[in-house]
Amino acid sequence: MTLPKPKNxxxxxxxAFEGLKVDAGKLLPMGTPVSQNNVAKEAGCDSTxxxxxxxxxxxADIQAYVKNQVGERAPSERQRLLKQRQRSRTAQETIQDLKAQRDAAASLLVESNARISILTRKVRGLETRPEELQSKARTLPRRTTSTCIVPTR
Structure with a gap:
């Protein structure tokens, strides 16, 4: 009977490196990215x-693998949350801007309505005035050309 040779x-x-590459780690959770420190941890050793x-x-093999996987790696949960916060902050800023625009437009509308109301009252007042003026008006005689004196030179 031969005993298995202890691994170096x-x-x-x-x-551990091969296990992390295929996402079949034994100690680290699934989805753990391959790195030199994580390979050491997966092997049951200190990260250093x-x-x-x-x-x-x-x-060198680990570094080459990591370099090739940079573009293919999905963003981490932390990176995903940071992007979500940035989008949320951007959405909140957009909401604030839209509220300011709405308030400015409402203010202009109120001012316009007040101005329309003032002008409407003035028009109504002027519409009733011709009747008052006509009752006070005198009719002047018409001038004829024969009564005009033309200056001579």
Whole structure:
């Protein structure tokens, strides 16, 4: 009977790296991004245990994988929440701007209605006035051309 050969540290790290790549980690939750620190944690070690000086090929593989995955990685929950807050803040600013525009328009409407009311009263007053003026008016005789004196030079 042969006992399984104990794995060395590099094999543990390599297994953890492969597990994180396919999102099948044993210690870290699913969706944990691949990084040098997370590979060390997944291997059951301290996050500083995986050093470039000791495992240069493995660290280079991890860094290359991370570099290739930058564009494909979905945003983290924190990043998603930050974007949502920015959109919310932008929406709140938009609401404030729209309220200010609404208030300004309502103010102009009230001023216009007041001006219309004043002008309407003036028109009504002037409409009744011609009757008053006609009753007081005198008729003047018409001038004829024969009564006009034309100055001579």
């Amino acid at each position: 540290a590099e094999a543990n790290f390599r297994e 245990a995986l050093k470039k000086a000791q495992f240069p090929v493995l660290v």
